[in-house]
Amino acid sequence: MHGNSTYQPQSKIGQWFEKRLPIGGLIHSSFVAYPTPRNLNYWWTFGGILSFMLGVQIITGIVLAMHYTPHVDLAFKSVETIMRDVNYGWLLRYLHSNGASMFFIAVYIHIYRGMYYGSYKEPREVLWILGVIIYLLMMATGFLGYTLPWGQMSFWGATVITNFFSAIPGVGETVVTWLWGGFAVGNPTLNRFYSLHYLLPFVIAGVVILHVWALHVSGQNNPTGIEPKSDRDTVPFTPYATSKDGFAMVAFCILFAWFVFYLPNYLGHADNFIVANPAVTPAHIVPEWYYLPFYAILRAVPDKLLGVLAMFGSIAILAFLPWLDTSKVKSARYRPLYKQFFWLFFAVCIGLGWLGAKPAEGIYVVLSRILTIYYFAHFIVVLPLLGIFEKTRPLPNSISESVLGSKA
Amino acid sequence: MTTVSSAEHTRRDFLYIATGAVAAVGGAAVAVPLIAQMNPDASTIAAGAPIDVDLAPIAEGQIIKVFWRSKPIFISHRSKKEIDAAKNVQLSTLPDPEPDSARVKAGHEQWLVVVGICTHLGCIPLAKQGEYEGWFCPCHGSAYDTAGRIRKGPAPKNLLLPPYKFVSDTKVQIG
Numbered sequence: 001m002h003g004n005s006t007y008q009p010q011s012k013i014g015q016w017f018e019k020r021l022p023i024g025g026l027i028h029s030s031f032v033a034y035p036t037p038r039n040l041n042y043w044w045t046f047g048g049i050l051s052f053m054l055g056v057q058i059i060t061g062i063v064l065a066m067h068y069t070p071h072v073d074l075a076f077k078s079v080e081t082i083m084r085d086v087n088y089g090w091l092l093r094y095l096h097s098n099g100a101s102m103f104f105i106a107v108y109i110h111i112y113r114g115m116y117y118g119s120y121k122e123p124r125e126v127l128w129i130l131g132v133i134i135y136l137l138m139m140a141t142g143f144l145g146y147t148l149p150w151g152q153m154s155f156w157g158a159t160v161i162t163n164f165f166s167a168i169p170g171v172g173e174t175v176v177t178w179l180w181g182g183f184a185v186g187n188p189t190l191n192r193f194y195s196l197h198y199l200l201p202f203v204i205a206g207v208v209i210l211h212v213w214a215l216h217v218s219g220q221n222n223p224t225g226i227e228p229k230s231d232r233d234t235v236p237f238t239p240y241a242t243s244k245d246g247f248a249m250v251a252f253c254i255l256f257a258w259f260v261f262y263l264p265n266y267l268g269h270a271d272n273f274i275v276a277n278p279a280v281t282p283a284h285i286v287p288e289w290y291y292l293p294f295y296a297i298l299r300a301v302p303d304k305l306l307g308v309l310a311m312f313g314s315i316a317i318l319a320f321l322p323w324l325d326t327s328k329v330k331s332a333r334y335r336p337l338y339k340q341f342f343w344l345f346f347a348v349c350i351g352l353g354w355l356g357a358k359p360a361e362g363i364y365v366v367l368s369r370i371l372t373i374y375y376f377a378h379f380i381v382v383l384p385l386l387g388i389f390e391k392t393r394p395l396p397n398s399i400s401e402s403v404l405g406s407k408a
Numbered sequence: 409m410t411t412v413s414s415a416e417h418t419r420r421d422f423l424y425i426a427t428g429a430v431a432a433v434g435g436a437a438v439a440v441p442l443i444a445q446m447n448p449d450a451s452t453i454a455a456g457a458p459i460d461v462d463l464a465p466i467a468e469g470q471i472i473k474v475f476w477r478s479k480p481i482f483i484s485h486r487s488k489k490e491i492d493a494a495k496n497v498q499l500s501t502l503p504d505p506e507p508d509s510a511r512v513k514a515g516h517e518q519w520l521v522v523v524g525i526c527t528h529l530g531c532i533p534l535a536k537q538g539e540y541e542g543w544f545c546p547c548h549g550s551a552y553d554t555a556g557r558i559r560k561g562p563a564p565k566n567l568l569l570p571p572y573k574f575v576s577d578t579k580v581q582i583g
Binding site for chain 1: 443446447448449452456473475477478479480528529530531532545546547548549562563564
């Protein structure tokens with residue numbers, strides 16, 4: 001699925017440069033002449049939106065780093081200084097903190113898109129696994145960043161999450177002390193979290209390059225889930241995909257701006273306006289919304305080690321999805337049963353997210369357990385069996401036929 | 409380019425293996441400082457030296473919180489009722505069975521000294537709350553009794569006992 005490599009710069013200088021470093025040809029074949037399936041819908045624009053959000057986070061982050069102080073006595077104050085004194089500091093910080101939420105909204109849509117249309121299936125397994133790695137890196141980066149303002153939620157979130165590793169039998173406590181650089185979360189912890197929070201986005205950018213590379217080797221999936229067979233099934237990336245991606249990006253920015261300008265603290269927690277206090281734990285510790293389903297899974301299991309394993313397992317299992325789903329048909333459009341189970345799974349994830357924000361008592365615990373069991377059953381029971389028993393609908397002969405009808 | 413593979417061992421094979429071995433040892437040697445720098449530094453360890461706490465001002469039924477090695481330590485001056493509640497427990501019903509006598513120093517059973525960190529995920533439990541009127545952790549609902557033993561909830565272990573000794577009847581040294 002390589003685009004044509006017949007790129008010829010017009011100018012003499014361009015030709016001189018291209019002969020020495022053919023970067024123009026690389027960009028041309030990847031983002032101009034690159035053939036994209038002609039039937040891509042708007043769910044396919046989230047890859048571009050995610051790249052844009054990564055750029056926003058890196059740029060606002062680098063600027064915020066110029067004003068932030070990673071020290072337990074100064075961090076909270078330096079964040080308030082950014083909000084009150086630094087020119088446009090409030091805007092940059094709100095873009096960055098809400099940008100993290102927008103990044104996760106986009107990545108969840110991107111992941112569900114992949115699940116609905118079977119984008120993880122052959123030949124895109126490596127592409128999918130690279131995506132799972134990016135998602136894990138995003139979660140780590142988001143967690144590290146949330147620690148930096150050094151409010152109560154920052155401190156206790158850091159304490160609870162680093163304590164996951166204390167569940168490791170035998171060496172757990174040693175590992176946690178090593179992570180902290182002390183006997184509790186403290187200044188050394190804040191310093192290293194800051195260093196890593198600065199590093200990881202660039203690691204994400206590196207894996208994104210691999211992700212896009214793998215995408216351009218196998219080509220994009222599309223709503224029919226069948227591969228392009230001729231030139232009639234594809235259109236050039238530019239102008240078709242670039243303009244569609246650009247339009248979706250602008251629409252997404254409206255949502256982003258709405259949060260930044262009208263609801264900048266809606267997704268945060270009041271407790272994080274109180275400076276970190278190692279002597280008092282807030283009454284309700286709740287992680288950021290994008291971790292809530294996994295938090296619910298952690299709390300659903302009554303055993304510490306098993307709870308931590310279930311939580312990590314619920315993410316790790318995504319990497320095995322290409323082999324757990326045994327169906328040969330990719331798109332849910334031609335899988336009537338899978339389509340229903342997909343939406344059920346989606347509802348279960350939303351339900352777990354809701355339960356993650358509730359106190360761990362009474363009916364909430366019971367519901368968390370039921371939904372946790374279903375979450376895993378979806379992967380290890382439903383998907384393998386559906387591939388065997390489901391009667392799929394007939395696939396169209398080609399992408400162009402599905403779009404233009406059989407006469408075309 | 410073709411690769412000639414020979415079944416015989418040559419001096420070149422030896423060189424490859426020797427080079428690889430030196431590189432592996434070198435890599436491991438470099439990893440030591442890179443990993444060790446993340447452990448607590450000298451000042452953090454020095455700040456963790458033992459502390460003396462005067463018990464005289466702590467009234468019966470009162471719990472104080474002191475910090476040792478950045479960890480909160482609860483010192484509870486237990487009432488007769490609390491001691492009896494801790495003693496009259498069927499040990500087999502406990503998730504982490506320990507008699508009350510193993511939680512305190514002999515002759516000083518009114519004093520309970522525990523690390524005030526929930527053994528589940530590190531939150532600080534609230535005193536005199538929960539079903540067993542010892543401690544209750546608001547994070548994930550673990551309940552401890554008046555001997556700091558886990559009774560209910562996801563925490564796997566009793567509240568840890570810090571190393572401490574009685575210097576006199578009214579003074580303990582923690583650490």
